[in-house]
Amino acid sequence: MxxxxxxxxxxNIKSPSYKYKVLSNNVPIYIIHDDTLPIVKxxxxxxxxxxxxxxxxxxxxxxGMMNESTQSTSAKKIDETIxxxxxRMGISSNMxxxxxxxxxxxxxxxxxxxxxGEIISQPKFDSKELxxxxxxxxxxxxxxxxxxxIIAYRxxxxxxxxxxxxxxxxxxxxxxxxxxxxxxxxxxxxxxVKENCFVVASGNIGDDEFKLIDSVLCDTLLSDANFQKxxxxxxxxxQPEEIFIEKKNSVQTAIRIGLxxxxxxxxxxxxxxxxxxxxxxxxxxxLMQNIREQKGYTYxxxxxxxxxxxxGFFSIGCEVGNEHKNATIKExxxxxxxxxxxxxxxxxxxxxxxxxxxEILKWTDGVYHSADMIKHLVIQEQPISYFxxxxxxxxxxxAKDLQGMAQKYFKKGAFHTVIxxx
Amino acid sequence: xxxxxxFELENGLKVIVHEDKSxxxxxxxxxxxxxxxxxxxxxxxxxxxxxxxMFSGSRTAPNYDKPIDxxxxxxxxxxxxxxxxxxxxLPKDNIEVAFWLESDRMNNLNVxxxxxxxxxxxxxxxxxxxTINKPYGKVWHELSKLAYKEHSYQWPTIGKVPEHIEKATLxxxxxxxxxxxxPNNAFLVLSGNIxxxxxxxxxxxxxxxxxxxxxxRLQSPKEPIQKESRRKVIQCDAPLNxxxxxxxxxxxxxxxxxxxxxxxxxxxxxxxSRLYRNLVKEKEIFININAYITGTIDNGxxxxxxxxxxxxxxxxxxxxxxxEINTIKSELISDRELQKIKNSIESTFIFSExxxxxxxxxxxxxxxxxxxxxxNDETELYQKITSSDIKKVANQIFARENSIILEIxxxx
Numbered sequence: 001m002x003x004x005x006x007x008x009x010x011x012n013i014k015s016p017s018y019k020y021k022v023l024s025n026n027v028p029i030y031i032i033h034d035d036t037l038p039i040v041k042x043x044x045x046x047x048x049x050x051x052x053x054x055x056x057x058x059x060x061x062x063x064g065m066m067n068e069s070t071q072s073t074s075a076k077k078i079d080e081t082i083x084x085x086x087x088r089m090g091i092s093s094n095m096x097x098x099x100x101x102x103x104x105x106x107x108x109x110x111x112x113x114x115x116x117g118e119i120i121s122q123p124k125f126d127s128k129e130l131x132x133x134x135x136x137x138x139x140x141x142x143x144x145x146x147x148x149x150i151i152a153y154r155x156x157x158x159x160x161x162x163x164x165x166x167x168x169x170x171x172x173x174x175x176x177x178x179x180x181x182x183x184x185x186x187x188x189x190x191x192x193v194k195e196n197c198f199v200v201a202s203g204n205i206g207d208d209e210f211k212l213i214d215s216v217l218c219d220t221l222l223s224d225a226n227f228q229k230x231x232x233x234x235x236x237x238x239q240p241e242e243i244f245i246e247k248k249n250s251v252q253t254a255i256r257i258g259l260x261x262x263x264x265x266x267x268x269x270x271x272x273x274x275x276x277x278x279x280x281x282x283x284x285x286x287l288m289q290n291i292r293e294q295k296g297y298t299y300x301x302x303x304x305x306x307x308x309x310x311x312g313f314f315s316i317g318c319e320v321g322n323e324h325k326n327a328t329i330k331e332x333x334x335x336x337x338x339x340x341x342x343x344x345x346x347x348x349x350x351x352x353x354x355x356x357x358x359e360i361l362k363w364t365d366g367v368y369h370s371a372d373m374i375k376h377l378v379i380q381e382q383p384i385s386y387f388x389x390x391x392x393x394x395x396x397x398x399a400k401d402l403q404g405m406a407q408k409y410f411k412k413g414a415f416h417t418v419i420x421x422x
Numbered sequence: 423x424x425x426x427x428x429f430e431l432e433n434g435l436k437v438i439v440h441e442d443k444s445x446x447x448x449x450x451x452x453x454x455x456x457x458x459x460x461x462x463x464x465x466x467x468x469x470x471x472x473x474x475x476m477f478s479g480s481r482t483a484p485n486y487d488k489p490i491d492x493x494x495x496x497x498x499x500x501x502x503x504x505x506x507x508x509x510x511x512l513p514k515d516n517i518e519v520a521f522w523l524e525s526d527r528m529n530n531l532n533v534x535x536x537x538x539x540x541x542x543x544x545x546x547x548x549x550x551x552x553t554i555n556k557p558y559g560k561v562w563h564e565l566s567k568l569a570y571k572e573h574s575y576q577w578p579t580i581g582k583v584p585e586h587i588e589k590a591t592l593x594x595x596x597x598x599x600x601x602x603x604x605p606n607n608a609f610l611v612l613s614g615n616i617x618x619x620x621x622x623x624x625x626x627x628x629x630x631x632x633x634x635x636x637x638x639r640l641q642s643p644k645e646p647i648q649k650e651s652r653r654k655v656i657q658c659d660a661p662l663n664x665x666x667x668x669x670x671x672x673x674x675x676x677x678x679x680x681x682x683x684x685x686x687x688x689x690x691x692x693x694x695s696r697l698y699r700n701l702v703k704e705k706e707i708f709i710n711i712n713a714y715i716t717g718t719i720d721n722g723x724x725x726x727x728x729x730x731x732x733x734x735x736x737x738x739x740x741x742x743x744x745x746e747i748n749t750i751k752s753e754l755i756s757d758r759e760l761q762k763i764k765n766s767i768e769s770t771f772i773f774s775e776x777x778x779x780x781x782x783x784x785x786x787x788x789x790x791x792x793x794x795x796x797x798n799d800e801t802e803l804y805q806k807i808t809s810s811d812i813k814k815v816a817n818q819i820f821a822r823e824n825s826i827i828l829e830i831x832x833x834x
Contacts, residue, residue, distance in 0.1 A: 002627050004482060005518035010494045012446070036444045037775055075703070079693040084762040086769030105769055132706060139709050139732065142661045146557045146834075249659055252547070252555045284487045296543025299551050319551050351492050358494020361513060365445050368776060 016370035052230035063093035117220035202371035253421025258315030270393035434606025448614035450520035467581020481530035557660035574642035604635030613782035
């Protein structure tokens with residue numbers, strides 16, 4: 001038996017490298033170039049997302065409908081063209097942003113980018129297509145409302161941020177019915193403008209590709225000289241409570257336990273991020289070791305920390321056999337209380353530290369990961385150097401800091417609890 | 423083009439190295455040539471339960487996960503009907519940790535009664551989460567039973583019923599482990615920032631001393647040729663009716679395998695595919711629809727599946743699928759449509775090269791088939807297919823007597 005290998009510390013973490021330029025129409029572009037593979041990825045990120053909605057669900061439906069017909073090309077022709085060139089193209093929506101993306105082989109970039117320009121500048125919002133789209137979305141919603149974990153997640157965000165808040169509301173059948181083409185048109189005109197976006201281009205971006213991006217985005221992106229950022233209304237305090245939704249036919253019950261936190265810019269963010277990892281952020285985390293690996297109550301239990309531009313939330317989730325429901329909740333609070341009462345051992349601190357460094361090294365491994373990282377930092381209005389600051393901050397987190405975080409945030413009565421099942 | 427080199431140890435371990443210097447990580451992928459098809463019909467779900475138990479620790483690594491976490495790595499595994507595949511991705515300077523852990527658990531796994539009892543519970547919860555508690559979760563159990571009367575593909579990898587897993591004994595597991603977890607039943611792939619010399623040195627250091635096993639593989643019975651169409655109707659706690667139509671097809675070494683795969687792409691891959699375009703977008707019959715092949719080593723299935731719009735009957739939906747099938751049987755596909763499918767295959771292949779994990783898994787799988795060269799040759803095999811090949815194979819596959827049909831009626 002050879003000697004057990006020594007483990008090397010990860011020390012070479014660096015911010016992702018990129019080139020910053022400005023297109024001829026003044027839109028910022030981040031270029032992450034690598035010519036290993038003949039692939040090109042282009043993303044145009046528009047701020048706003050749900051935050052700039054005047055009517056619920058318009059951001060999501062606008063994104064969905066921008067993948068349909070444009071004023072000059074039918075959806076059928078668009079889908080066929082994208083597939084013919086083996087590309088991936090579309091608009092997606094998020095809490096804070098809308099992203100238009102194109103991913104294709106370098107040799108087909110020229111053939112697809114003009115269509116990309118058309119999609120982001122001339123959507124049709126055809127009312128017949130909208131009707132079909134809404135009908136489908138409603139049936140998909142009905143499908144997802146049969147899943148306990150989805151119901152639990154929806155209830156959790158509604159309770160943490162408020163049922164009417166942009167980060168808290170859940171799409172309903174009524175929301176879908178209330179949407180008209182003119183809502184989408186107005187959301188589009190207010191948000192899909194050059195004053196409200198930036199570009200990330202990654203992969204094999206040579207001079208030709210850059211010129212194409214510049215010319216197509218200058219020709220197509222609309223402009224609004226009076227563009228103003230949407231005003232975000234902060235969350236009102238909501239008294240946490242325990243909610244039980246009965247589903248008689250369930251063999252498993254979904255559990256969500258969570259609370260409102262903060263954005264990435266908050267001074268507690270690095271320590272809380274570390275704390276989340278210790279509790280439920282990786283396979284070796286305490287919740288997983290206790291509830292799955294020692295008790296066998298569940299296939300998977302985790303905790304996660306979600307941050308948006310203006311706020312954030314932390315939650316623990318799992319699906320367990322109905323008979324283990326109460327025992328699982330007890331164990332979750334046992335682990336929470338332990339973090340408040342006892343210092344994390346030196347050994348565990350070091351292990352989580354090492355695990356996190358591996359994770360973070362992955363965030364910038366390869367052009368596409370680097371591009372994602374840069375995209376997230378720009379969305380969060382952080383300098384790219386935030387990345388290195390974050391790594392340094394994580395390395396400074398002590399066991400005492402973690403206990404402090406747990407005591408500060410994991411107070412008795414601070415958690416919203418949602419239970420869906422039997 | 424994915425370049426690779428290969429060698430074999432005296433104990434039968436086959437090794438492939440693909441060097442990619444553009445990353446600072448390495449994926450260590452170890453595939454064991456055993457899947458649920460090698461299980462006894464009254465003891466199903468064992469290959470997958472074994473996969474869980476492989477994380478129980480071994481002689482010199484009482485905890486499997488901690489050294490990987492400490493090394494900044496990540497590991498996981500999956501089991502399917504044909505193979506069990508383990509993978510670790512970690513920073514290149516810590517690659518030896520993977521050699522240590524994987525060689526130790528190939529030879530000296532610790533399985534206690536306690537870890538078996540716990541993992542049995544975890545797997546039963548997994549069974550519930552993925553199968554019993556999901557609206558359409560029973561589908562694969564039903565489809566497999568309908569399609570296979572003799573072959574061991576008649577049960578899904580999770581097992582026939584939770585009771586099989588609950589009854590597994592320590593002895594069962596040890597026998598399974600001894601039989602299949604040996605160097606001569608394994609395929610190792612290193613993909614990422616590592617070269618052949620380093621791989622040879624580390625493989626010999628860690629795996630050379632592990633003895634071969636006498637492989638007495640439990641072979642699945644052969645599936646007799648299906649003679650008439652099979653149909654089953656089941657009720658589900660799901661909000662929409664659904665329809666699954668399967669067609670018997672050959673396995674990986676069948677001469678029509680790639681053509682059949684192309685046919686499934688023409689029908690159901692992407693928004694411009696025929697079924698999606700015509701039955702989701704134009705006629706609004708389905709909410710979604712897909713066509714794909716199961717891609718198994720032994721005889722597989724081409725499956726068409728969709729969830730049906732509320733006001734449409736299952737019979738009407740089925741009739742429209744058959745109409746599309748008749749079109750592909752009677753009319754040659756256009757050059758443009760054929761080119762579209764081939765372009766998409768080319769892109770998908772090149773996109774997959776962005777991930778060292780993908781490359782490692784694919785190489786290991788093709789190595790297990792005995793043809794690692796397929797990693798690059800597959801795209802050429804697709805490029806050679808003509809429109810008349812497609813018409814010919816469509817006529818062989820899409821016969822009524824070759825079909826299995828599963829109707830799912832919403833109880834809600």
